[in-house]
Amino acid sequence: MQFYEDVSVGDTQHSDGYRISKAEIVEFGEKYDPQPFHTDENAAQDTVFGGLVASGWQTAAICMRLHVQNSEDTATQAGLGIDDLRWHRPLRPGDELRLRTEILDKRASESDPSRGIVTTGHEGLNQDDDTVISYEATALVQRRADGSE
Amino acid sequence: MQFYEDVSVGDTQHSDGYRISKAEIVEFGEKYDPQPFHTDENAAQDTVFGGLVASGWQTAAICMRLHVQNSEDTATQAGLGIDDLRWHRPLRPGDELRLRTEILDKRASESDPSRGIVTTGHEGLNQDDDTVISYEATALVQRRADGSE
Numbered sequence: 001m002q003f004y005e006d007v008s009v010g011d012t013q014h015s016d017g018y019r020i021s022k023a024e025i026v027e028f029g030e031k032y033d034p035q036p037f038h039t040d041e042n043a044a045q046d047t048v049f050g051g052l053v054a055s056g057w058q059t060a061a062i063c064m065r066l067h068v069q070n071s072e073d074t075a076t077q078a079g080l081g082i083d084d085l086r087w088h089r090p091l092r093p094g095d096e097l098r099l100r101t102e103i104l105d106k107r108a109s110e111s112d113p114s115r116g117i118v119t120t121g122h123e124g125l126n127q128d129d130d131t132v133i134s135y136e137a138t139a140l141v142q143r144r145a146d147g148s149e
Numbered sequence: 150m151q152f153y154e155d156v157s158v159g160d161t162q163h164s165d166g167y168r169i170s171k172a173e174i175v176e177f178g179e180k181y182d183p184q185p186f187h188t189d190e191n192a193a194q195d196t197v198f199g200g201l202v203a204s205g206w207q208t209a210a211i212c213m214r215l216h217v218q219n220s221e222d223t224a225t226q227a228g229l230g231i232d233d234l235r236w237h238r239p240l241r242p243g244d245e246l247r248l249r250t251e252i253l254d255k256r257a258s259e260s261d262p263s264r265g266i267v268t269t270g271h272e273g274l275n276q277d278d279d280t281v282i283s284y285e286a287t288a289l290v291q292r293r294a295d296g297s298e
Contacts, residue, residue: 063177086229087230
């Protein structure tokens with residue numbers, strides 16, 4: 001298990017790719033983001049995107065999946081929040097998203113000695129190495145019981 | 150249709166409620182955020198949450214749904230980004246989430262006279278009026294062709 005003490009500022013990770021299908025875009029759009037450019041291939045032609053694109057929240061959720069798969073051994077307790085989330089480019093049917101993360105900051109919790117607070121930069125890239133989404137996520141990570149580094 | 154010119158800073162809206170089920174939490178968790186506190190009722194007992202909770206990304210996605218339902222007439226072109234997203238409290242099976250939004254800022258686009266940029270504060274509340282999630286969303290909104298207010 002990777003505890004707070006095992007995480008270092010500057011650590012980077014690269015995920016596998018996740019290819020998104022048209023059906024997946026429409027399913028998520030109909031449930032959570034029912035706007036024409038996420039749900040209706042024909043109507044999407046007449047929007048600024050010129051075709052179907054994934055909901056930005058689906059793009060973020062796929063990054064979460066890739067991050068969890070990459071950090072299964074980390075003793076993450078809970079997410080606290082997200083800063084500076086930007087959707088740089090749309091994610092289209094057939095695109096492959098992969099995630100690059102970097103530890104930006106870590107600090108001990110002042111209120112609870114059993115945990116620390118870790119901020120991680122996330123960047124989602126498509127198959128052409130274009131940035132699709134970026135954000136910084138802050139989470140609680142468990143400390144070792146004995147506090148050893 | 151509500152264009153950029155029809156949006157005023159200080160405008161507020163309140164959505165209907167959305168009740169989340171255990172099955173929905175687990176389905177989203179398995180697909181996008183496979184951590185024990187989102188996918189496994191028994192394992193979740195031993196986490197800081199003490200039981201199943203919705204992925205924070207699912208909570209955000211439900212807010213998006215409530216926002217789209219509330220603003221179907223608004224000529225939104227695309228989302229640009231999210232700032233200061235905070236998960237204040239978990240969303241648990243059976244909880245009902247509703248959304249309060251307030252227009253915080255609007256400005257014309259410098260690069261494209263056909264659109265404006267609108268920032269909206271979002272607050273997701275549960276059935277006890279506790280804040281579950283909050284964030285600021287910035288989006289492109291179409292201007293009237295003749296620019297009339």
